[in-house]
Amino acid sequence: MTINLKNFLSDKSKLSKMGEFQDLKPLDGLEVSSISADLYDNGRDDLALFYFKEGANYATLSTSNSIVSETITWNQKSNKKIIKGLLVNTKNANTFTGKQGYESIEILAKSLSKSLTLRESKKAEGISETIKIKDLVFASTGIIGETFPTEQISNRIPDLVSKLRDDQNKLIWIKTASAIMTTDTKPKLAYDEFTFNNKIIRIAAIAKGSGMIAPNLATMLSFIFTDADIPSNLLKVLLKKVIATTFNAITVDSDQSTNDMVSIFSTRKIKIGHNRGVNDPVIQKFETSLKNVCLNLAKQIVVDGEGAKKFLTIKVVNSKSLSSAKKIAFSVANSPLVKTAVAGEDPNWGRVVMGIGKSGEKIDQNKISVKFGDFLLAENGAPIENVDLKKIREYMKWDSILIEINLNLGTDTFECYTCDFTHDYIDINADYKNST
Amino acid sequence: MTINLKNFLSDKSKLSKMGEFQDLKPLDGLEVSSISADLYDNGRDDLALFYFKEGANYATLSTSNSIVSETITWNQKSNKKIIKGLLVNTKNANTFTGKQGYESIEILAKSLSKSLTLRESKKAEGISETIKIKDLVFASTGIIGETFPTEQISNRIPDLVSKLRDDQNKLIWIKTASAIMTTDTKPKLAYDEFTFNNKIIRIAAIAKGSGMIAPNLATMLSFIFTDADIPSNLLKVLLKKVIATTFNAITVDSDQSTNDMVSIFSTRKIKIGHNRGVNDPVIQKFETSLKNVCLNLAKQIVVDGEGAKKFLTIKVVNSKSLSSAKKIAFSVANSPLVKTAVAGEDPNWGRVVMGIGKSGEKIDQNKISVKFGDFLLAENGAPIENVDLKKIREYMKWDSILIEINLNLGTDTFECYTCDFTHDYIDINADYKNST
Numbered sequence: 001m002t003i004n005l006k007n008f009l010s011d012k013s014k015l016s017k018m019g020e021f022q023d024l025k026p027l028d029g030l031e032v033s034s035i036s037a038d039l040y041d042n043g044r045d046d047l048a049l050f051y052f053k054e055g056a057n058y059a060t061l062s063t064s065n066s067i068v069s070e071t072i073t074w075n076q077k078s079n080k081k082i083i084k085g086l087l088v089n090t091k092n093a094n095t096f097t098g099k100q101g102y103e104s105i106e107i108l109a110k111s112l113s114k115s116l117t118l119r120e121s122k123k124a125e126g127i128s129e130t131i132k133i134k135d136l137v138f139a140s141t142g143i144i145g146e147t148f149p150t151e152q153i154s155n156r157i158p159d160l161v162s163k164l165r166d167d168q169n170k171l172i173w174i175k176t177a178s179a180i181m182t183t184d185t186k187p188k189l190a191y192d193e194f195t196f197n198n199k200i201i202r203i204a205a206i207a208k209g210s211g212m213i214a215p216n217l218a219t220m221l222s223f224i225f226t227d228a229d230i231p232s233n234l235l236k237v238l239l240k241k242v243i244a245t246t247f248n249a250i251t252v253d254s255d256q257s258t259n260d261m262v263s264i265f266s267t268r269k270i271k272i273g274h275n276r277g278v279n280d281p282v283i284q285k286f287e288t289s290l291k292n293v294c295l296n297l298a299k300q301i302v303v304d305g306e307g308a309k310k311f312l313t314i315k316v317v318n319s320k321s322l323s324s325a326k327k328i329a330f331s332v333a334n335s336p337l338v339k340t341a342v343a344g345e346d347p348n349w350g351r352v353v354m355g356i357g358k359s360g361e362k363i364d365q366n367k368i369s370v371k372f373g374d375f376l377l378a379e380n381g382a383p384i385e386n387v388d389l390k391k392i393r394e395y396m397k398w399d400s401i402l403i404e405i406n407l408n409l410g411t412d413t414f415e416c417y418t419c420d421f422t423h424d425y426i427d428i429n430a431d432y433k434n435s436t
Numbered sequence: 437m438t439i440n441l442k443n444f445l446s447d448k449s450k451l452s453k454m455g456e457f458q459d460l461k462p463l464d465g466l467e468v469s470s471i472s473a474d475l476y477d478n479g480r481d482d483l484a485l486f487y488f489k490e491g492a493n494y495a496t497l498s499t500s501n502s503i504v505s506e507t508i509t510w511n512q513k514s515n516k517k518i519i520k521g522l523l524v525n526t527k528n529a530n531t532f533t534g535k536q537g538y539e540s541i542e543i544l545a546k547s548l549s550k551s552l553t554l555r556e557s558k559k560a561e562g563i564s565e566t567i568k569i570k571d572l573v574f575a576s577t578g579i580i581g582e583t584f585p586t587e588q589i590s591n592r593i594p595d596l597v598s599k600l601r602d603d604q605n606k607l608i609w610i611k612t613a614s615a616i617m618t619t620d621t622k623p624k625l626a627y628d629e630f631t632f633n634n635k636i637i638r639i640a641a642i643a644k645g646s647g648m649i650a651p652n653l654a655t656m657l658s659f660i661f662t663d664a665d666i667p668s669n670l671l672k673v674l675l676k677k678v679i680a681t682t683f684n685a686i687t688v689d690s691d692q693s694t695n696d697m698v699s700i701f702s703t704r705k706i707k708i709g710h711n712r713g714v715n716d717p718v719i720q721k722f723e724t725s726l727k728n729v730c731l732n733l734a735k736q737i738v739v740d741g742e743g744a745k746k747f748l749t750i751k752v753v754n755s756k757s758l759s760s761a762k763k764i765a766f767s768v769a770n771s772p773l774v775k776t777a778v779a780g781e782d783p784n785w786g787r788v789v790m791g792i793g794k795s796g797e798k799i800d801q802n803k804i805s806v807k808f809g810d811f812l813l814a815e816n817g818a819p820i821e822n823v824d825l826k827k828i829r830e831y832m833k834w835d836s837i838l839i840e841i842n843l844n845l846g847t848d849t850f851e852c853y854t855c856d857f858t859h860d861y862i863d864i865n866a867d868y869k870n871s872t
Contacts (some may be wrong), residue, residue, distance in 0.1 A: 067793030067801050096789050096801070098818025144786025145819045336772070340862055350580025353532050357503030365503050365532070382534030383581045426776055426859050 022296075024173040024191040024204045026166060027225045029054055029267025033163035034179035037156040039091035039142075039149060045179035047153060048088045049160050050223065051116065055082035056265040057229075058137070059236035061243060063260035070094045070101035070148075071138040072261065074109075081232060083265065084135035086223065087112060088180050090208075093259050094140040094148050104150035109133035111154045115161040139221055139261055141182055141208065168204075177206035180221060183428060184208050184304055190296035192289040196282050199270050201228045203289050207297040209304075222247065222262045222297055228286060229268040230276075237278060238287050239264050246294035249416040250302050251333050264290075302417045307424030311400040312342055315415040319407050324361045325414035328405065331359035338403075339421030345396040347389075349377040352403055367408035372401065458732075460609040460627040460640045462602060463661045465490055465703025469599035470615035473592040475527035475578075475585060481615035483589060484524045485596050486659065487552065491518035492701040493665075494573070495672035497679060499696035506530045506537035506584075507574040508697065510545075517668060519701065520571035522659065523548060524616050526644075529695050530576040530584050540586035545569035547590045551597040575657055575697055577618055577644065604640075613642035616657060619864060620644050620740055626732035628725040632718050635706050637664045639725050643733040645740075658683065658698045658733055664722060665704040666712075673714060674723050675700050682730035685852040686738050687769050700726075738853045743860030747836040748778055751851040755843050760797045761850035764841065767795035774839075775857030781832040783825075785813040788839055803844035808837065 034048040058080065062072050071094055087108060094101045116131045140148075165172065177187035188207040193200050209220030230238075239262065247262055276283050303311055314333045319325035332338055332355035341348035349370045356363060366381035373395045376384055395401075470484040494516065498508045507530055523544065530537045552567045576584075601608065613623035624643040629636050645656030666674075675698065683698055712719050739747055750769045755761035768774055768791035777784035785806045792799060802817035809831045812820055831837075 064796070065790065065793035066796065066799055067789055093786075096786065096814060096817060096819065098802075098816070100818070144789055145814060146786075147819070336861075343862070350529075350532065350582075353503055353580055354501065357501035360500070360502065363502055366534075378532060378581060380534070381532060382536070383532065383583070421862065423859055423862050425772075426779070426857065426862060 021170065021174060021187075021189055022191045023170050024168065024189055025193070025202055026168040027202055027204055027267055028166075028227050028269040029056070030168070030225055030265075031164040031166045032168055032172065032176050033160050033165065034176050035156055035160045035163060037089070037149070037153050039089070039152060045175065046090045047156060047160055048176050048179040049112075049164065050086040050088075050225070050265070051161075051164050052084055052265065052267055053120070054267070055084055055135070056267050057081075057232040057235055058083040058263065058265050059232050059239050060137075060261060060263040061236075061239055062262075065260070067096065069140055069259040070097055070105060071140045072259070073102065074105045075137045078134050078137050082135065083137055084131050085112065085116065086137050086139065086263070086265070088139045088221065088223075089142075089153055090140075090180055090182055091142040092140060092146055092148055093142045093144045094138075095259060096145040097148050100150075101148050104148040105138055106133070107150050108138070108154055108157070109136050111157045112136055112161070115158050119161055119164075137263070139180075139223075139259070139263075141180065141221055141259055173204065173206065177208070180206065180208045182208065183306060186304060188297055188300040188304070190293040190300070192292045194285050194289050196228075196270075196272060196285065201270050201272075201286065201289075202226060203228075203286075203293050205293045205297060207301060209301045220247065220260045220262075220301060222294070224262070224264040224290070224293065225267070226264065226286075226290075227267050227269040229271050230266050230283070230286065232266075234276075234278070234283070235264050235266060238283070238290060241278075242287065242291045242294050245414075246291060246298045249414075250298045251330060251416065251418050262294075299417060302419050305419035306428045307422040307426070308419030309422055309424075310342055310398075310420040312339070312418045312420060313400070313402045313415055314418065315402060315404045315413070317404065317406050317413045318410055319412040319414070320362075320410035322412045322414060325407075325412050326416070327361050328356055328359045328363075328407070329414050329416045331355050331361075332403065332405070333416050333418040336421055339418065342396070342401055343420035343422045345393065347372045347375070347377060347392045347396055352405065353378065356405060363407055364409060369406045369408070371404040371406075372396070373398075457606065457610060457623075457625055458627045459606050460604065460625055461629070461638055462604040463638055463640055463703055464602075464663050464705040465492070466604070466661055466701075467600040467602045468604055468608065468612050469596050469601065470612050471592055471596045471599060473525070473585070473589050475525070475588060481611065482526045483592060483596055484612050484615040485548075485600065486522040486524075486661070486701070487597075487600050488520055488701065488703055489556070490703070491520055491571075492703050493517075493668040493671055494519040494699065494701050495668050495675050496573075496697060496699040497672075497675055498698075501696070503532065505576055505695040506533060506541060507576045508695070509538065510541045511573045514570050514573050518571065519573055520567050521548065521552065522573050522575065522699070522701070524575045524657065524659075525578075525589055526576075526616055526618055527578040528576060528582055528584055529578045529580045531695060532581040533584050537584050540584040541574055542569070543586050544574070544590055544593070545572050547593045548572055548597070551594050555597055555600075573699070575616075575659075575695070575699075577616065577657055577695055609640065609642065613644070616642065616644045618644065619742060622740060624733055624736040624740070626729040626736070628728045630721050630725050632706075632708060632721065637706050637708075637722065637725075638662060639664075639722075639729050641729045641733060643737060645737045656683065656696045656698075656737060658730070660698070660700040660726070660729065661703070662700065662722075662726075663703050663705040665707050666702050666719070666722065668702075670712075670714070670719070671700050671702060674719070674726055677714075678723065678727045678730050681850075682727060682734045685850075686734045687766060687852065687854050698730075735853060738855050741855035742864045743858040743862070744855030745858055745860075746778055746834075746856040748775070748854045748856060749836070749838045749851055750854065751838060751840045751849070753840065753842050753849045754846055755848040755850070756798075756846035758848045758850060761843075761848050762852070763797050764792055764795045764799075764843070765850050765852045767791050767797075768839065768841070769852050769854040772857055775854065778832070778837055779856035779858045781829065783808045783811070783813060783828045783832055788841065789814065792841060799843055800845065805842045805844070807840040807842075808832070809834075
């Protein structure tokens with residue numbers, strides 16, 4: 001169920017697959033480390049630390065679930081301007097843990113602040129500022145409602161700090177991304193860069209998530225790092241814009257985590273000049289790169305959806321509004337009957353039509369057409385006669401299936417991404433008791 | 437996948453199970469018949485006819501899916517005051533069939549009107565009124581978007597009419613209920629009666645449905661018959677009241693059919709006197725019996741939910757409003773992660789908490805408690821320490837599981853019913869291509 005990274009990296013068949021990962025570059029101003037606190041009882045890495053010696057601008061968006069992790073409560077009270085570090089643990093979500101959960105963050109923050117301050121003072125031979133606990137943010141993913149393993153994590157913090165390194169090569173990024181996984185079957189990384197005034201601006205990011213809430217475990221987390229000196233409030237605006245069509249356009253099982261979090265950190269190393277707004281050409285270039293990275297990660301999460309065998313794109317075109325297109329796309333994407341039909345490689349457009357109708361959006365049944373790939377199956381509220389079922393069944397065997405719904409009511413379009421619904425989903429989510 | 441009724445009734449092991457069905461009585465003023473038009477290619481009954489020689493008061497409620505069966509469009513244009521007959525077919529939903537679908541109903545209505553008129557004129561030796569096509573209503577359940585088999589059904593109408601009988605005993609009711617099934621594994625019947633002025637008032641009802649939309653097939657249908665002379669508008673008021681806590685309190689897979697329909701017919705044989713309102717003692721007695729019948733059928737549908745192994749009650753108490761309790765109960769009941777956890781017999785209250793939060797309702801996390809059966813697992817926003825996990829795991833092995841959520845915010849309560857989510861659901865809904 002869980003990957004032991006040591007095994008992952010020593011397994012030749014897996015190493016040979018490293019080519020499937022992008023070649024992420026180091027980010028000036030960022031140090032990372034990961035380590036095992038043995039939370040899974042099998043030695044896999046379960047803690048990741050991100051440290052910004054000179055601080056980072058920071059923006060974060062978190063779950064709209066009205067029950068949230070204590071980490072989210074902590075972060076909301078943190079110093080939102082400049083962040084010094086982010087600690088991520090897996091295995092325990094620190095959600096519905098009450099007072100014990102919140103106080104455990106305080107304990108970890110103090111321990112982390114102490115270790116980081118000590119490290120800096122050694123380097124600076126005694127003269128350095130103290131790292132405040134409010135400069136630290138946290139993320140947790142895993143089981144809801146179990147006592148948080150404060151001491152087990154806290155004991156590993158000095159080692160975690162001692163392993164920080166600033167030369168993040170591809171292997172380090174893979175190791176770090178692996179340390180935040182729960183039921184993910186592989187680490188998720190993405191990278192993009194662009195040139196501005198002869199300087200290269202980098203965006204490197206990792207994510208985890210395979211059910212919106214995974215089995216015993218949980219959550220979609222993504223951490224994005226850049227060296228472009230963009231202020232926190234502008235980072236937030238860009239992040240909000242970009243996730244609407246990336247992280248917020250995916251669904252695995254319609255369940256929504258209490259811990260979901262997407263954060264972006266800027267180490268401010270590449271100066272781009274002040275007072276740039278969203279319409280500034282550099283910021284627009286940055287937005288495009290940010291979107292590339294987020295869409296890449298979002299799709300990786302869907303591909304790694306629990307039990308997923310097929311990637312499914314639901315595209316709604318010619319809608320009377322964007323919000324209507326979005327509701328209809330998700331209504332279809334979240335339908336267990338549509339997802340099981342795709343698993344069974346059946347072009348069951350009748351279930352798609354049911355999904356359109358159950359959205360509650362006003363449509364005109366007689367104007368709707370439905371395509372699977374290039375194959376038109378229904379038009380003007382009635383089935384197409386004489387479709388080439390043999391060819392369509394061939395298409396349904398592909399790994400990636402497009403379902404396109406034309407409402408013929410307007411000009412707005414929205415597409416979302418999901419996966420099929422297979423026996424393996426039930427295995428992972430019902431039979432997990434028997435696995436670790 | 438489908439039951440051949442002949443086999444069902446000749447199979448001794450099944451016949452011996454007839455004790456599990458209630459003993460439904462005949463309804464004065466109602467005649468029924470069922471027959472095979474061989475729509476399934478295996479000889480099973482697939483047509484059912486309900487005939488009211490002297491007409492019936494009638495009320496119906498249908499799906500809120502914005503895409504509906506042509507039968508629902510037809511019925512909305514029918515004579516709503518007095519209905520003479522109801523024809524139900526299975527295998528084809530007559531949905532998204534366009535003009536062909538609607539016109540096929542007109543053809544069937546004409547054929548049925550002709551056969552019924554002929555039968556009456558023979559009985560009355562030539563003097564009888566014509567049965568109008570607008571006195572007839574229809575219901576279909578099955579595959580969406582396939583050409584409707586008009587001729588195949590139409591050819592069987594004379595035989596269907598000739599088989600009408602008014603002595604509905606238990607076996608006849610079982611045969612009739614079986615004729616409207618799709619992926620149901622057993623027919624669904626319910627009965628209640630009460631005494632008023634020394635007269636017995638009867639309510640007999642049948643239903644079908646096992647996924648909200650079943651695999652290739654579809655829909656929840658229920659037909660309720662009474663001899664109490666209650667006007668159509670009052671029947672509608674009572675039906676609306678009663679379904680809120682019965683048929684509208686169940687969910688199998690969160691998908692909603694394009695064909696869902698609940699109808700009640702009164703043969704008007706038992707006079708109860710005019711001008712009785714909802715608060716009249718007889719009407720209240722009737723409402724109680726109607727609710728018994730509907731709740732009984734609704735629970736049978738959940739028990740027969742596709743792949744269901746366990747019956748699951750989600751009860752929300754001390755909510756600030758009924759609508760809030762309802763949203764939270766359904767948010768939990770529709771969560772694939774809650775349903776798979778129950779299938780895996782794991783008391784995963786963390787997923788229940790996630791389901792509460794994702795409802796979007798305002799709650800106070802620190803006031804919530806969650807019980808599985810009699811076992812309190814979380815209270816005041818934190819887990820209970822030292823729960824007897826062994827006993828709780830024993831409880832999770834039961835066929836019927838109660839999850840009780842106390843919001844501690846008000847006084848309103850709502851409970852809904854669902855089933856667990858198993859491998860068999862995927863079998864039925866993904867692998868159905870390989871079965872008939």
